[in-house]
Amino acid sequence: MQPPLAGLTRKNLVTELLAGVTLLAIAIPLNIGYAQIAGLPATAGLYALIVPTVIYALVVSSRQLVASPDAAAAALVASSIGGLAAAGSAGYATMALAQAIICGVMFVLLAVFKLGFLANFLSKPILVGFVGGLALDILVSQIAKMLGVHIDSGGEFVEKIGGLITGLPTLNLWSLAISVVGVAILLLGRRLLPFVPWALVVLVLATVVVVVAALDQQGVDVLGEVPAGAPAVTWPMLDWMQWLALIPSAIALTLVTTAEGLLVSRSYGEKRHYKTRPNRDLFAFGLSNIAAGAQGSFAVGSSTSRTAAMDQAGSRTQLPSIVLAVGTLLLLLFGTALLADIPSPAIGAIVGVAILPLLGIKDFRRLWRMDRFEFAIGATCFLVTLFIGSIPGILVAFVLALINLAKRAASPAIDVLAADDKPGESLLDDAPAGTVTAPGVIVVRMAAPLFFANGDVFSQAVKAAVTSPGEGVVRHLVVDMEAVTDADVTAAEAFDSLKEWLADHHVSLAFSRLRPQSRERLQALGILADETIYPTNRAAVAALATVRE
The missing domain is CATH 3.30.750.24 (STAS domain)
Known part of the structure; x- marks a missing residue:
């Protein structure tokens, strides 16, 4: 069994610490945005960066995979729980905690019984379609936030589109200006100086402008007061029918995270020449999700974008995740006042740019060129997820996977x-x-x-x-x-x-x-x-x- 923080030496200590600072700058604004996507307070996104992150970093076999709530998971949380409770209510938050715990138990069972292969049924076209449908649904909500238009973020996709169109007359020009400048900085900055944490730069600049010009009085939404203090141990109190109602969405979250997480873990292990253990990685996801549900957060998955950022920064250990946890804890203890005036349009711009790759436009074009049947599978999964819902989307994904498997098996060479x-x-x-x-x-x-x-x-x-x-x-x-x-x-x-x-x-x-x-x-x-x-x-x-x- 490899020791915690395997690969850490005196020679790479400074590099790993600096990568941790970069990860902190990337994760804070994104997790605040993902919490809002999930219909939860900002603290739910920040709490996920402390205890769940530490547990994952100390248990996982991958030296580089970063665990955190991501855009797809946040959207799945919102779409699945939104039909069971009102977003922002105490019951809604309690269900999000319970959902994370159920996911954790499922991850542990997958690891114990070595059932991670089940995620192989989520082929590339299915993942592209499923995540792409969730991403487009998220994007509509973020565009509304960037324009200063209020819509029901927990509604169906068609309802969100309708609310966005009918709400255009209420567009706030200051919100639009902040969003346009923010998107420009993010896109241009990524090309010119990719190692700079541009999301943090946008957040700081936008907050300064809002405070100096008092734009919150001009209709620009701000994050508001964030409760200070470390996360406390809790447990969701629900009746057994409510627990059962959360199982389908927890299955979907578990399978998507398993498929993506194990794939990314294996690819970086092969790239950097170290061994990974899939069942141990699943066990790490399990403990991390149970910890998330027991201390005020929501479902934790793998972050492909942050893992790539750490790889580019030269990180080859899990030390940056520990730095992230310590930095987030210090922020919650002493710096929450800095978060109150963060403008919502800036958060929308950051999350919107972050999820653009999840739309899968390049992947769909590649599928169209390579295999029209596989393209049809991805497109069907995309449309079902977008217009019917995430749970039907994952069910259709499995049916399509079985149809695809049977089609190929029925025509052997x-x-x-x-x-x-x-x-x-x-x-x-x-x-x-x-x-x-x-x-x-x-x-x-x-x-x-x-x-x-x-x-x-x-x-x-x-x-x-x-x-x-x-x-x-x-x-x-x-x-x-x-x-x-x-x-x-x-x-x-x-x-x-x-x-x-x-x-x-x-x-x-x-x-x-x-x-x-x-x-x-x-x-x-x-x-x-x-x-x-x-x-x-x-x-x-x-x-x-x-x-x-």
Whole structure:
């Protein structure tokens, strides 16, 4: 087991500490914005940066992944709890805590039972569509904030669009000016000096302007008073029906975080040459989320953007996360007065720019070029998430994943080698290009396990090969079993029908290259009976070529 803060040495201590300061400057404004997206007070976003961050940093195997609430998680919290309680109410906040705890328990169970592979069902198109739908919903709320237009942030997407359009006559010019300047600084600054914490710069400049010009009296919304003090230990008190109502959204949060978190963790581990342990990372997410729910925060996931920023800053350990936690605690203890006059349009600009990449425009264009079916999956998930809701979105995502899986499994590659094969199509072991089988013998190989989705497909392919006019009279069939690692009852029944058909057409059946670990399973299903099993295709063809009619 690796020690906490693995990779930290005297040589990189200063670099890691400076990266921590950068992370602090990035995380404070973003987490305030994400808390507002979730319909929670600013403290909920800041509390997530203290105890949950420390626990995660000390337990996780990844040396670089940064854990924090992110835009997608915040939007999912708002959309899922918004239908159960009024945003801003005590019951709403209590449900957000309970949701985080349920997520934590699910992460721990995934780690204990090593079920992280379930997140693999969320393929790239599904993640792009799901997160993109959430991001566009967030963006509408942030645009309203940037314009000084008040809309129901907990409403449906269509309602938000309608509220934004009808509220345009109430647009506040000062809010618009702050937003435009803020967006310009963020976009240009990122290109010119990418290592500068431009979000903090925008926040400080906008706050100074609001205070000096008293713009809050001109209709510019400000954050308001932020309670001082460290987070306190608490526990959400809900009845069991309310706990059950939160489970579907907690499942969605857990799966999305698992898919994204493990992928980012593995990619940086490979990039920087250190090992990661997926189940330990899931366990770290679990403890972090339980801590978040027990001390006034909401669901914690992985932050791809902050992880990338730390990598660019030269960080290779979790020390920056510890610095972030200490800095946030000091801010809550001694500096909350500095937060009261932060203008909401500046927060909207920061969050809006941060979530632009989540819209997935580049990813959708790439999917369109590469695979139209995958594009359709992503687009469907995007539209369902946007217009129906996040929970239906994640359900549709899983259905689409299963459809995609079944579609591919039902059309496996099936190779046929016969006497008139073209050069280069040989299935014979170690055979030179152009080698063919003996007359009357064909070799068939399916590059997939046999199961209900492809059992009949395989049978039809074999029948077509046997009866093909170009093959001559086929008397012997060899099935190459190298890729058949498993089978099910439905496929076994289809294979029984195929055997009867072969017998009726006076075609003998043999197998070759059977995997030893698959033999018992195939025998139990009756796929392997009295047929001869050859070690190689070449041996099978040679033996059958000597058989006389």
